[in-house]
Amino acid sequence: MFKKRLSPKDTVEFRLNDLELEVFYNRPSKRERVIFRGLVAYNKVWRTGANEATTFETNQALKIGNDSLASGIYTLWTIPNKDFWQIIFNSKQYPWGVNDAMEAMRETEFDVINIDIPVEELHTVVEQFTIAFDNSTDNLSLTMAWDKVKIVIPLK
Numbered sequence: 489m490f491k492k493r494l495s496p497k498d499t500v501e502f503r504l505n506d507l508e509l510e511v512f513y514n515r516p517s518k519r520e521r522v523i524f525r526g527l528v529a530y531n532k533v534w535r536t537g538a539n540e541a542t543t544f545e546t547n548q549a550l551k552i553g554n555d556s557l558a559s560g561i562y563t564l565w566t567i568p569n570k571d572f573w574q575i576i577f578n579s580k581q582y583p584w585g586v587n588d589a590m591e592a593m594r595e596t597e598f599d600v601i602n603i604d605i606p607v608e609e610l611h612t613v614v615e616q617f618t619i620a621f622d623n624s625t626d627n628l629s630l631t632m633a634w635d636k637v638k639i640v641i642p643l644k
Contacts, residue, residue: 489589491526494516494517494538495514495516495517495538495553495617496514496515496523497512497513497514497515497538497539498513498514498515498619499511499512499530499539500513500514500524500619500620500621501604501621502621503630504628506547506548506579506621507546507547507548508545508546508547508548508570509542509544509545509546509547509621509630509643510540510543510544510545510563511542511543511545511619511620511621511630512540512543512545512619513536513537513542513543513564514537514538514539514540514542515537515538515616515617516537516538516616516617516634517539517612517615517617518614518616518634521638522637523632523635523637524568524570525545525570525636528568528570529568530570531567531569531600532592533565533566533576533592533594534565534566534568534592534628535565535585535586535592535593535594536564536565536566536582536619536632537585537617537619537626538585538617539584539585540583540584541563541565541566541581541582541583541584541585541593541594541620542549542563542564542565542585542619543562543563543581544561544562544563544564544577544630545560545561545562546559546560547559549613550578550640550643551643551644552575552577552601552603552641552643552644553601553603553635553642554601555603556576556603557600557601558600560579561581562577562578562579562600563577563578563580563582563594564576564577564578565578566632566639569607570607571606571607572604572605572606572607573604573605573607573632573639574603574604574605575601575602575604575605575639575641576599576601576602577599577600577601577602578592578594578595578596578598578599578600579598579599579600580594580598582594590623592639599602599614601603603639603641605639605640607610607637607638607639608637608639608640609636609637609638610633610635610636610637610638611636612636613635613636614635614638617632617633617634617636618631618632618633618634619631619632620633627642628642628644629641629642629643630643
C-alpha cells in the first residue's frame with residue numbers, strides 16, 4: 489500500500505488572450521518546522537518545492553527583469569536568502585529535483601535567466617508552499633509564498 493504524498497502535486501495556469509503559462513510543482517507543508525534557514529537552506533540552490541523539479545512553461549517569449557525568456561519549458565530553481573531570492577530559469581529538464589545526497593540537480597550551464605527578487609515579509613503564515621499567477625493590477629507576476637515569505641516575479 490502506497491502512502492499518501494506529503495507534498496501533493498499541483499499545476500497552476502494563466503491564460504490571457506494568446507498567452508498561456510503553466511507551472512507544475514509539488515507543495516510541501518510547514519508542519520511546525522523551521523522553513524527558511526532550516527528545511528530550506530540560505531545561499532543554496534532549492535528545487536522550489538518538493539519531489540520533481542518545478543517546471544515553468546510559456547507559449548510566448550516573456551521579459552523577466554531585463555532578460556528575455558523564449559517560449560518553451562524550463563525548470564525553476566531558487567536560491568533563498570533573508571532579503572532576496574535568486575530566481576533561476578534553466579533550460580534542462582530533470583527527472584527529479586535532487587540527487588541521492590539531497591543536493592539540487594540543476595546544472596548551471598543551462599541557466600537562461602538568473603534574477604534577484606526582494607523578499608516580502610508576510611504577517612500571517614502560509615502553511616503550504618504556494619505558486620500562483622497574479623494579474624490583479626494588470627501587471628502580471630509569478631508569486632511564491634511559504635511560511636512568512638513572499639516573492640513576486642514581474643512578467644511582461
